[in-house]
Amino acid sequence: MVVYLLCLGVFPALSPAADQASPPPIDALRQRADAGDPDAMVELAKAYFRGTGVPKDAEASAKLLREAAAKGSGEAMDGLGFLYTKGEGVPLDEAKAVEWFQKGADAGWPKAQLHLGLMFRQAKGLPLNNDESLRWIHRAADEGRLLEAKAILGRLYFTGDKLMMPAAAKSLPYLKEAAAEGDPICQNMLGIAVRDGLDGPSDRDRAEEWFRKAALQNDRKAQSNLGHLLGIEVIDNPKRPEALKWILIAKDQGEHLAQKTFNELQDTFPGPMLAIAQKDAKAFAIQHAAKGKKAAATPAP
16 A cells, blocks of 8 residues: 655755755745746745745745735645645645645646645545546546656556556556656656566566666665565575665665565675675665755755
8 A cells, every 4th residue: 555645735845955056046936926927936935935035934935825826826826735734734634625625626726736636545534536536636647747747647546446456558658757757666666667577578578677767866766676576585696786786776765575585595695795785785885875865955946
């Protein structure tokens, strides 16, 4: 079963470094917002929510979003729905969140359609509805062309959840598109599908390509799958050193199967092989952490 965290709508997280590198043009935004521009109201609301260029103030953010929503902004309606799911600037209220997501969805905002669909399958205090959930997520994916919605549909159909059984055949078109766009979870799932013959004859080479793409993005499930596909259990396998490296990387991130495999096989690894694999795994972790810091410091578009 897969649990999906509600997406952040109009409020993607920004690091302090990003804020300092590219402060928003607050004065210009304020002038446009005061003149009644709903897009500027939404951007200024984002700034207040994040605390970029202005003091962090969720109530001011909510006020601006209400003003923009009154002018028909679907993005603002979606943002208000998000605030009600978090209880920031407004009371925590799932019913109100659904109300605003519904308004944004009816206004044609794809992210509101996605968020409404997710609420129908994961809200804590409201009735869940698989059919309504899928209808709105499909609207976001198929009509709104929202890549995030396509990725969620691919994952959902592939694994199923508490509201529906898996439907691998339905997942494949969405997995393929999201994987091609770089989504590591979908890349890993597509690797499994290709490996297990769910997309034509089993193809271990194609599976390895997809596992590797996801593994290089630090997806621990893909790292574990790649290590197993490369033949971690075969003693005289020339790919075993690389397989061990990926198993160690996944194990160190808490991936259960990788931990189990290493514990069962650790006495079969020659000392030099284990030492090199541990060194390579540590280097990968350091490199990935550095990439994460660099991405966090990159100004948001």
